[in-house]
Amino acid sequence: MNLLPGPITALGYLIAAVCFILAIKGLSSPRTARRGNAIGAIGAALAVLIVLLSTDFEGSNLWIVLVTIAVGSAISVPVARRVALTNMPQLVALFNGIGGGAAALVGVIELAGLAAQADAGTSANEVATAVGIAIGALTFTGSIVTFLKLQGWITARPLVVPGARIWFIATVALTIGFAIAVAVSGQVWLGIVTLVAAAAFGVLLVLPVGGADVPIVISLLNATTGLAVIATGWAVDNVLLLVGGTLIGAAGTMLTLAMAKGMGRPVAGILFGALKGGSTSGSTEASDRPVRTATADDVAVTLAYARRVVVVPGYGLAVAQAQQTVSELVDVLRGRGVDAVYGIHPVAGRMPGHMNVLLAEANVGYDLLIEADDVNPGMPSTDVVVVVGANDVVNPAARTDPSAPIYGMPIIDAEAAGQVIFLKRSMRPGFAGIENELLFSPKTQLLFGDAKASLSAVLSALKDV
Incomplete structure (x- = not known):
């Protein structure tokens, strides 16, 4: 049952959006970062509450949503409280992946709804849905690979599969081609194929990246998460997702540029490093050359x-x-x-x-x-x-x-x-x-x-x- 009228819902979304903006402003300085983080959390909680109170849930759907929130909270809160600061980059990578994966799944579900309509076909919604599925899927798998590298579960050195350049180009072409097909036809099965192709592209994009470039990739994937959220927001007609996605995408892009400048590395070299077979040598051998030691x-x-x-x-x-x-x-x-x-x-x-x-x-x-x-x-x-x-x-x-x-x-x-x-x-x-x-x-x-x-x-x- 919808408990909030339209104007109240819009006002709640506006307040949440302002909270997100103030949060990013607060995070720009160590002195205000703690306050900025708290404001962002308040904005996110308000957004979820507005959605719950302004949506007409059918049958038992509300209970499914509430149970899902409870399960997610039961898992995420202990993990977030216990994670060491040294593992914070891994946590950020997982958050990126979860955001991108959620956007891709929402896109597939929305596509199923659009396909059921009599006038399904090329429209802004189909285009946005196709973009959300593709970017969300590549963000998910790319983020998982960065997590595995940082966690040490796979080597941080570049991993180049045989025929990497051909596979890379092929997955890019397939992702774009199937995304266009989704936008034209609105077929669910094409959406699923797009998801798979984009997921493969995400893996191939990040595997050849090694060493010092991995943190930059995390920031880059943060920006793509924002793009996926924007596309999802357009598809489901949610202004708050559009605002939030824009903020995430802009912040991630600016951070990527700042990190690239700090590393003295061009962004184009980071983006297309996979085509060159990786960006670092990544040796782990200890030197046996003599050094001066001290007590x-x-x-x-x-x-x-x-x-x-x-x-x-x-x-x-x-x-x-x-x-x-x-x-x-x-x-x-x-x-x-x-x-x-x-x-x-x-x-x-x-x-x-x-x-x-x-x-x-x-x-x-x-x-x-x-x-x-x-x-x-x-x-x-x-x-x-x-x-x-x-x-x-x-x-x-x-x-x-x-x-x-x-x-x-x-x-x-x-x-x-x-x-x-x-x-x-x-x-x-x-x-x-x-x-x-x-x-x-x-x-x-x-x-x-x-x-x-x-x-x-x-x-x-x-x-x-």
Whole structure:
């Protein structure tokens, strides 16, 4: 039974849309991100409530919807509460996939309804439905592959199937061809075939992507999820889906462009990397070249007599959950009069803002988080750079080796500092799978071990200096 009149429903959708806009605005800054996330959640809850109260459900359909919501909540809430920050990119990939898959399924269901109409045929609804099915399906499978790569269940290195270029072109042609057929005829079976072809295309698109390009693909798939939601919103005549899809698509596109700029990689190269057989070499072999090692006491003495220290955090810091320890170390240094700050690379970790969020958990002041462009000019006057679990974002190969997959990526100029201290578990390369020559520089020392344990040992030793 419809409990809300049309004007009230429209007003509720408007309020929810405003909440989504304010949420994205809030997420643009670490200071307001928490509030923005809460506003977005309120908008989503309001949207679901408006749908439930303004829809005429037939028979037992309402109970099916309510049970589905209950089951989904019972699964998603515990997962979201327990997921570690290091696994947040995987969670985002799954969310992208679920959104795209839902859009594709709604498209097939809507297509069945349109096919039952006497005047079924080419119309704006059929076109929107075909687009929603195709984009939603490729987003679903592409997101699942990115999840598997990030989770380590399949290798992060490029996977190129035999005849990849032919299969890639074939799936693109089949997806477009069947989508056009769906728009013209409105046949459900063609919609299902389109879904299958697009799903295969999504797998082939992401499999050859490796290393540092995976986070960019997540952002790109976020944008395609928005496009799928827009198409679905048009097909089912829902303004809120149109608004939400537009916001998601625009935000994902802008983030993709920002990440591509941060990586120094053209978007076209990311989009068509599959046709070139992948974008990274992705080696996981540990180097056996000699390096200078240090003890926690050595590092403590070096830091104690420094005037300026820059800490460069990376994914290894997140894995070790060492954000609180590194925060205490920086606080102690600053208490001793050392100008200690954090150098934040835009793609450190597995997604933009990863390090900002991680350090915010340890109540690190935002004024101490210095972006790469701002921290680099002061590197020649920096006494010590402490690289904690970051490798690729300080790798000089980005400037010196045209064959390197990160060539052209802006980096933090750690090599310009007086001394460099790496905290690493082993000599294995970073996520991009290439060796870092800075590790073998005469000015570099390595402290091996778990980042949290190493930082704790340095902190303890520093207090005795």
